[in-house]
Amino acid sequence: MESINKSDNNFEQCLKCTICTVYCPVLAVNPQFPGPKHGGPDQERLRLKMPSFYDEANKYCMNCKRCEVACPSNVRIGDIIQKAKLKYSRHRPSVRDFFLSHTDLVGTLSSPFAPLVNKALGWNVTKQILDGVLKVDRHRTFPKYSHEKFTSWMKKHADEQKQYPHQLCYFHGCYVNYNFPDLGKDLVRIMNAFGYGVELLEEEKCCGVALISNGFVGQARKQAETNLKSIRKAVSQEKAVILTSSTCAMTLRDEYPHVLNLDNKDVRDHIEIATRFIYRMIHETKAFDVSKLKFRNRPLKIAYHTPCHLEKLGWEYYSLELLRLIPNINLTVLKPNCCGIGGTYGFKKENYENAQKIGAPLFKEIEEGDFDFIVSDCETCKWQIEMSTSKKCIHPISVFAQALD
Amino acid sequence: MIFDTVIIGGGSSGLTCGIRLQEAGKKCVIISSGQSALHFSSGSFDLLNALPDGTKVTNPIDALKELKAQNPKHPYTKIGEEKFAHLAQEAQRLLADAKIQTVGSYHANHYRLTPFAITKPTWLTMADYVYAEQPDTFSWKNISIINFTAYLDFHPNFFADKFRRMGMSVREIEIDLATIANNKNNLSEMRSTNIARLFDNGKTFANFANILKSKIEKSDAVLLPACLGLEHADIVDTLSNILGVTVKLLPTFPPSVSGIRSQYLLKQRFMELGGTYMLGDTVNKVEFEGNQVTKIYTVNHNDIPLRGEQYVLCSGSFFSQGLVALPNDIIDPICGLDIDYISDRKQWFADDTFDKQNYESFGIKTNEHFLAIKDQKTIDNLHVCGASLGGFNALKDGCGGGASLLTALYAAEEILGNKK
Numbered sequence: 001m002e003s004i005n006k007s008d009n010n011f012e013q014c015l016k017c018t019i020c021t022v023y024c025p026v027l028a029v030n031p032q033f034p035g036p037k038h039g040g041p042d043q044e045r046l047r048l049k050m051p052s053f054y055d056e057a058n059k060y061c062m063n064c065k066r067c068e069v070a071c072p073s074n075v076r077i078g079d080i081i082q083k084a085k086l087k088y089s090r091h092r093p094s095v096r097d098f099f100l101s102h103t104d105l106v107g108t109l110s111s112p113f114a115p116l117v118n119k120a121l122g123w124n125v126t127k128q129i130l131d132g133v134l135k136v137d138r139h140r141t142f143p144k145y146s147h148e149k150f151t152s153w154m155k156k157h158a159d160e161q162k163q164y165p166h167q168l169c170y171f172h173g174c175y176v177n178y179n180f181p182d183l184g185k186d187l188v189r190i191m192n193a194f195g196y197g198v199e200l201l202e203e204e205k206c207c208g209v210a211l212i213s214n215g216f217v218g219q220a221r222k223q224a225e226t227n228l229k230s231i232r233k234a235v236s237q238e239k240a241v242i243l244t245s246s247t248c249a250m251t252l253r254d255e256y257p258h259v260l261n262l263d264n265k266d267v268r269d270h271i272e273i274a275t276r277f278i279y280r281m282i283h284e285t286k287a288f289d290v291s292k293l294k295f296r297n298r299p300l301k302i303a304y305h306t307p308c309h310l311e312k313l314g315w316e317y318y319s320l321e322l323l324r325l326i327p328n329i330n331l332t333v334l335k336p337n338c339c340g341i342g343g344t345y346g347f348k349k350e351n352y353e354n355a356q357k358i359g360a361p362l363f364k365e366i367e368e369g370d371f372d373f374i375v376s377d378c379e380t381c382k383w384q385i386e387m388s389t390s391k392k393c394i395h396p397i398s399v400f401a402q403a404l405d
Numbered sequence: 406m407i408f409d410t411v412i413i414g415g416g417s418s419g420l421t422c423g424i425r426l427q428e429a430g431k432k433c434v435i436i437s438s439g440q441s442a443l444h445f446s447s448g449s450f451d452l453l454n455a456l457p458d459g460t461k462v463t464n465p466i467d468a469l470k471e472l473k474a475q476n477p478k479h480p481y482t483k484i485g486e487e488k489f490a491h492l493a494q495e496a497q498r499l500l501a502d503a504k505i506q507t508v509g510s511y512h513a514n515h516y517r518l519t520p521f522a523i524t525k526p527t528w529l530t531m532a533d534y535v536y537a538e539q540p541d542t543f544s545w546k547n548i549s550i551i552n553f554t555a556y557l558d559f560h561p562n563f564f565a566d567k568f569r570r571m572g573m574s575v576r577e578i579e580i581d582l583a584t585i586a587n588n589k590n591n592l593s594e595m596r597s598t599n600i601a602r603l604f605d606n607g608k609t610f611a612n613f614a615n616i617l618k619s620k621i622e623k624s625d626a627v628l629l630p631a632c633l634g635l636e637h638a639d640i641v642d643t644l645s646n647i648l649g650v651t652v653k654l655l656p657t658f659p660p661s662v663s664g665i666r667s668q669y670l671l672k673q674r675f676m677e678l679g680g681t682y683m684l685g686d687t688v689n690k691v692e693f694e695g696n697q698v699t700k701i702y703t704v705n706h707n708d709i710p711l712r713g714e715q716y717v718l719c720s721g722s723f724f725s726q727g728l729v730a731l732p733n734d735i736i737d738p739i740c741g742l743d744i745d746y747i748s749d750r751k752q753w754f755a756d757d758t759f760d761k762q763n764y765e766s767f768g769i770k771t772n773e774h775f776l777a778i779k780d781q782k783t784i785d786n787l788h789v790c791g792a793s794l795g796g797f798n799a800l801k802d803g804c805g806g807g808a809s810l811l812t813a814l815y816a817a818e819e820i821l822g823n824k825k
Contacts, residue, residue, distance in 0.1 A: 015724075018660050019440045022598045031599075069685035072439035072725055269707055276709075283406070284709055314686045314705030317406075333676070 008261075009083065014041035014075045020067035025338040026060050029357040033060035036067035039084075040077040047084060054088035060351075061085070062342030063213055064308035065250075079258040086217050086259070093215045096134040100344040101210035102219075107145070107178030114145040137352035141387045143179040143379070150181035154188075154200050161188070164197030168277075169234040171227075171252070173245040174206045175379035183244055186401035187274055193404065194281065194288045199239070201230035207248040210344045212259055221260050227252065228264055235270045242274045244397055246310035246377040247343065249273050253313070273310070273377065274397055276318040282325075294405040295327050302399070303332040303371045305339065305362065305385065307378030319377055319396040326403045332369065337362040341384035356388065363388045375399055406711045408434045408681070410820060411701060413688055413739060414719035414727065416441030418791025418809040420671040422717050424499055425817035427678035434711060435680065436703055438687040442724055442792070446664025448631060448656050449517045449536075450507070450810065452493065452528030453481070454803025465528065465807075466490055466512045478745070478796035480808050483773050484815055492818075496810040497529060503674035504638065505667050506532040516540045520656045522563035528807055531663045533641040535628060535653040541567075547574045549624040550655070551617070554581040556595045558658035559630035578620050585612045601635035601662045610640070614647045626651040635662050638670075691740045696785050698740075715786050715820045718742075718769070718777065719813060722792035728768065735767050740787070743770040743778045745795035761801050768795025775816055788816035 020036040021027055027035040034043065039058045046053035058081050067077040099106055110117045120126050121142040131138035150172050154161075161167075168191065176184040188198045205227055208220035231241050231252070243249045252271050256262045264271075281288035304323065306316045323331055339359045340346055346355030366374055366389045373392040374385055382393040394402075410426055412419045415437025423433045453465040457475045462468040469489060473482045481489060493511035500507055507529035509515055514526035516537045530536045537543055548568060552561045565575045582603060604610045621627050627644075631654040634640045645652040654663075672682055683705070690702040692710075700710035720727030720739055729738050730753075735746040746767035747753065753764045769789045770778045777787040791809040792799065799805030 017444070017724075018596065019444050021596060022444065022660050022665060023440070028599065028602050070440045072441070074438065074687065280709060312685065314683055314703075317681060317683065 009044070009080050010075055011041035011044040011080055013073045014077075015073055016042075017072065019070050019072060020077055023066045023070040025064060025066060025340065025358045026062055026354065029354045030060055032057050034058065036061075036077045036081070040067070040080040041075060044080055044084065047088060051088050054084060054090075056089060056091060058085055059089070059091065060354075062345040062351075064338055064342060065312040066308055066338065069311055076258060082212065082255075082259050086212070086215065089215065091215070094135070096136055096348070097214040097344075098216075099134070100136070100347055101214040101216055103174040103178070103206045103210060104223075107149075107174055110145040111147065111149050111178055114147040118142075118144045131349060135349040136347050137349045139352060139387075140347050141383065143175065143383055145178055146181050148181065150177045150184040151200060153181055153185065154198075157188075158199075161192075161197035161199060164192060164195055166196045167199055168196050168240040168242060169201050169231075170198050171201060171204060171207075171231075171241055171243045171248060171271075173243065173248040173379075175245060180379070183395050183398055186395075186398040187242075187244055189401050189404070190274075190278070190397060193293060194278070199234075201227070201241070202233055203230050207245075207251040208260075209247055209251040209255065212251075212255060213343060213345070217260070221262065224252075224256050224260055224262050228256070228262065228267065231267050231271065235267050240277055241267075241271050242277045243271070244274050244377070244395060245379060246273060246307045246313065246315070247380070250309040250313055273313070273315055273318065275322045275377070276315055279318040279321055283321075290325055295403050296405050297327050298403070299328045299330070300326065300399075300403075301330040301370070301372050302375050303334050303366065303369055304396075305334045305366075305374055305376040305381060305393070306336060307376055307381045308338050310377050311336070319375075322396050322400055323375065326400060332371070334362065334365055334374075337365070339381045339384040339388075341380045343380050346380075346384060355384070359384060359388055366391055406434070406706070406709060408432050408711065408713045410434075410715040410717060411711050411713035412436070412717045412719060413701070414441075414721055414725070414791070414793070415672070415682060415684065416668070416719065416721055416725065416791070416809070417443055417671070417806070418721075418813040419717070419719035420668075420675055421496065421499060421810050422719060422790060422813035422817045423675045423680050424503065424671065424678060425495075425814055426820060427675060427680045429817075429821050431821070433675075433680045434713075435675065435682045436686050436688055436701075436711070437682065437684050438726070439685060441668060442721060443664040443668040444661060445659045446661040446667065447517065447519065447527075448534045448654070448661065448663045449509075449527040449530040450496075450806030451526075451799075451803040452511055452514070452807035454514065454526045455801065457798070457802060462526070462803075463514055464512050465514065466493075476796065479804075480775070480794055480797060480812050481804070483771075483775065484811055488815065489811065492811045492814045493528075493807070495814050496807075499810075499814070500529070500667075503670045505670055506638065508532050508536065513538075518564070518567075518656060520558075520560070520563075520658050522567040526803065531654070533634070533638075533652075533654050534631065534663070535655055541571055543568075543571065543573070543626075545573060545626040545651070547576070547624045548626045548628055549576040549578050549621045551578050551580060551627065551629045553595070553600060553630070553632070554579055554583070556582075556600065556630070556632070558597060559632075559655070561630075564628065564655055576622070576624060578617075580613070580616065582613075585609060585616065596660060597630070597632040597657050597662050598635060598660050598665065600632035604633050604640060605636045614644055617644075618648055621648065621650065624650055626653060628653055628655050630655055630657045631662055632657060633662065635666055638666060688739050693779070693784070696782055698784060698787050715788070717788045717790060717813075717816055717820075718793055719790045720793050722768070723764075725792070727793040730764070735764075737769055737793070740777065741779065742784075742789070743781065744768065745770045761798060765798045765800055766795060769793050770795060774819055775812055788819065790816050
């Protein structure tokens with residue numbers, strides 16, 4: 001029987017049960033957003049009839065995918081909205097959207113002048129200009145640029161990494177490369193402790209998540225093709241490809257096929273976050289022996305925040321299990337609330353207030369908890385939590401690395 | 406991943422089973438492919454409202470003998486009279502420990518109202534809902550029924566009409582939330598949960614209470630649509646104290662705020678006891694060896710299987726896709742277990758929607774201890790609970806809630822007993 005559904009998504013599986021509307025963080029604070037059910041499957045029906053039915057208010061979707069996690073019918077609601085935005089929106093990306101989403105370009109330009117750029121981005125006058133001219137909200141704190149890129153550091157240590165009996169490839173992502181190489185270095189340290197040397201991919205571009213959400217789909221596809229080519233090469237050499245960023249992982253695995261229509265079936269299962277790789281090595285293949293590791297045994301009282309995209313991947317368990325290996329740890333799992341940043345979403349002036357409202361319950365829980373610090377796998381959750389609470393937010397890989405003696 | 410028990414399905418049944426097992430120190434994981442049917446909860450759990458021949462039931466435990474005679478396949482028949490009372494008490498205790506306060510008892514049905522203001526018998530009702538020991542007996546004389554401007558999932562006229570016919574004086578009050586919440590935007594998505602979120606903001610709630618106080622005059626009860634208490638279950642008591650009169654909730658159309666809160670509280674309880682809850686994942690392969698399940702694979706965890714000594718299937722019925730209807734077949738898409746159903750499709754449903762529908766009582770076949778049957782062989786370490794089970798018509802017999810909770814507790818006790 002030939003399918004009658006001419007759309008390339010599964011919107012017709014929606015039963016109109018409204019469960020997704022309960023879990024949409026945007027809908028809870030912004031009544032202008034039509035919401036996942038209405039903006040997704042409901043309006044898809046109309047859009048298929050006539051593209052002019054597209055509702056520009058779908059721009060308020062932050063693509064957190066919480067609707068998809070909640071949906072009992074496995075409708076890919078977030079994908080439906082993302083694709084509709086790319087296909088039907090008449091809104092052209094602004095200069096601001098260009099700068100927020102072209103992370104490789106901005107990172108490459110900023111790194112050599114890191115001390116100056118970091119200082120300038122902290123100035124009130126810069127913030128006022130960014131706010132007034134570019135509509136980047138002045139309340140935002142920008143992530144600092146690193147003077148030495150992670151890739152430069154890796155190149156210096158390439159020979160030393162080759163000495164290890166096993167090798168794997170690390171998709172570091174823009175944040176580790178331009179802003180926070182220390183996280184990458186922590187990963188290298190842990191992998192080395194387990195006998196694995198770390199390599200870079202042949203060529204790595206920004207995963208493209210910000211390009212997709214800001215409407216630069218052509219550029220996103222180009223970068224995705226480069227990444228897939230490099231990943232295919234690594235996989236053909238039987239090297240695992242691991243990431244520390246949960247959002248990059250979700251983009252490479254799911255947004256490439258679902259939103260960019262790029263087939264990644266052959267390599268998708270080889271792309272995973274580092275904590276999952278470590279879990280497999282310890283518990284499934286038993287290649288890693290934790291009893292050989294020496295820990296500092298420092299008492300820690302920490303709270304873990306699950307990033308939306310990690311929840312979508314279903315992989316929070318692996319990061320928690322890694323943390324639980326650390327002796328003398330008192331670990332609280334925070335309630336399943338979104339932090340509100342949504343990547344570049346919360347940087348935009350028009351979204352700032354709602355982003356902070358979305359995050360408010362999480363910030364409150366953090367402040368009430370008397371934790372040493374917060375742990376999360378997502379770099380943008382980290383910026384949001386550090387800007388909006390009094391706590392530091394550290395990646396589980398760094399927490400583990402710092403717990404090693 | 407290795408657990409003591411792997412539970413497939415994270416609604417009322419899966420969570421009840423998981424909580425009971427965690428209480429006894431077992432390490433459990435629940436895999437749930439999305440949120441559960443609790444989001445459409447009426448605010449009550451039914452135990453047994455009618456026998457298959459239509460006879461009304463006022464005392465569920467006394468009706469078990471007749472139920473057995475009329476329907477030997479009913480899950481309650483398998484549970485048996487003695488265990489039934491024990492498990493029904495356990496269920497209420499377990500809910501209370503999860504901070505879900507209910508009223509009701511397994512040996513006397515009480516009466517709730519539906520969103521159409523129809524009176525129906527039931528077993529447990531959320532303590533803050535309107536209920537009566539006997540049908541339509543309320544001591545109130547003057548009541549106020551509140552609704553919110555533009556909120557379409559609640560119809561106060563049905564209730565007002567009902568209470569007026571009972572001789573009460575009814576004041577209908579409409580409140581504009583946009584003014585109270587100081588919200589300049591039009592609340593286009595006026596759903597129960599969004600309204601509940603407004604009230605979770607202390608300032609909005611205080612504003613609302615003040616306005617209400619000025620409007621209710623001499624009412625001896627104030628009845629609100631059940632749009633309060635997503636986060637704080639005690640908000641109705643707080644309002645009652647401020648107003649100085651009884652405040653009770655009337656059911657709304659979905660989504661159900663009390664159901665969502667119950668889902669959240671059960672999940673929290675399960676996790677506080679050390680359970681692992683995996684939301685948004687789907688089991689895509691179950692491996693059997695002889696008469697045992699050995700491991701399961703899921704979409705998210707792919708090559709890393711979940712293993713347990715025991716497995717429990719609480720995947721629900723057609724809505725939750727625990728059962729799937731094909732053109733001429735009913736299947737369990739997860740484990741491929743044997744299903745109890747009529748093979749002639751014409752007999753699956755009656756033309757009149759409100760008649761007894763046979764498909765309602767289709768479900769997974771089990772032995773007398775709710776162990777699954779696959780290819781006519783019993784699977785020794787796989788229990789089946791709740792709406793996945795066959796042999797009962799949850800709508801006509803009014804026993805869906807009880808069947809979910811009691812079979813889940815039965816399975817948990819079997820699993821714990823087996824280990825002794």
